[in-house]
Amino acid sequence: MEIERINENTVKFFLSYNDIEERGFTREEVWYNRDKSEELFWEMMDEINEEAEFEVDGPLWIQVHAMNKGIEVTVTRAQTSEDGELEESPFSGDDSKKPFRPNIEVLDDSEENATIGPGGTMEWLENTFYFKEFEEVIMLSSRVKEYNVTTSLHSLEDIFYLHVLYDAPDMDDMQKTDLYSVITEFGTASNVTIHRLEEYGNVIMESDVFTQTDSFFGTP
Structure with a gap:
């Protein structure tokens, strides 16, 4: 430690x-x-x-x-x-x-x-992940369309960043862990905040990243 x-x-x-x-x-x-x-x-x-x-x-x-x-x-x-x-x-x-x-x-x-805390537990709210290639985002999107989360995709210094907000009231930590595990098969967890991405990066997709990516780039 x-x-x-x-x-x-x-x-x-x-x-x-x-x-x-x-x-x-x-x-x-x-x-x-x-x-x-x-x-x-x-x-x-x-x-x-x-x-x-x-x-x-x-x-x-x-x-x-x-x-x-x-x-x-x-x-x-x-x-x-x-x-x-x-x-x-x-x-x-x-x-x-x-x-x-x-x-x-x-x-x-x-x-x-x-x-x-007043609620008695810690609450897992959000994650940011980075991808070196957009192809990794495409491969990921075909695997996670069924997860009910709020997403946005950004680019910063030639790196793609996916922000995931776990705002679905019925999503528990086990489901979040499952999604986290799938995403990290293709990308890497990042310390970059959504505030930095919004201020210094470029927005590629404002919402529904998984659905949009799979719809436009996925295999028919």
């Missing part, structure tokens, strides 16, 4: 999937088993407290950034106003490190069994 102390209230750590397995957890448990993911998190916080002297003494803002080889987690002590209300998340807005998989929530260790 790699630990970086950002400032007095913020610490960041990277945990590879090998690190996770060496600690007795699986990748699936981290994403789908709430008790296991919280157990791993608190183990990491104990280790971080020993190495970086980052003590947990109240609510926390947590940013989880999924990567190809592991997860990057940024933890910030939540600040409160004079009336005791939590201030807004430090990760909001167009932060280039805003997570593409789980939503940002508050974690409070004041209770024996800590919960993540």
Whole structure:
């Protein structure tokens, strides 16, 4: 595990999937088993407290950034106003490190069994993938037309970027994982945000990337 102390209230750590397995957890448990993911998190916080002297003494803002080889987690002590209300998340807005998989929530260790966020779980919201050749997008589109997601296709510096927004209310994490697995057979998960693509890239398809691509370029 790699630990970086950002400032007095913020610490960041990277945990590879090998690190996770060496600690007795699986990748699936981290994403789908709430008790296991919280157990791993608190183990990491104990280790971080020993190495970086980052003590947990109240609510926390947590940013989880999924990567190809592991997860990057940024933890910030939540600040409160004079009336005791939590201030807004430090990760909001167009932060280039805003997570593409789980939503940002508050974690409070004041209770024996800590919960993540007002909804109790982390929510996997979106992903961006890149493709070196448009042919890879064509091959992918014939495989994933049935998934109900919002998509857009962009180009930036001669690379194709697919943005996927999991906004279907009936789509669970298992379905998202299935789609993620299929897409990464052809493309690669990217840290480039949709905000950067919209500002600096070119829009190739604003929506329905899979359906449009397969309709125009797929095999009859």
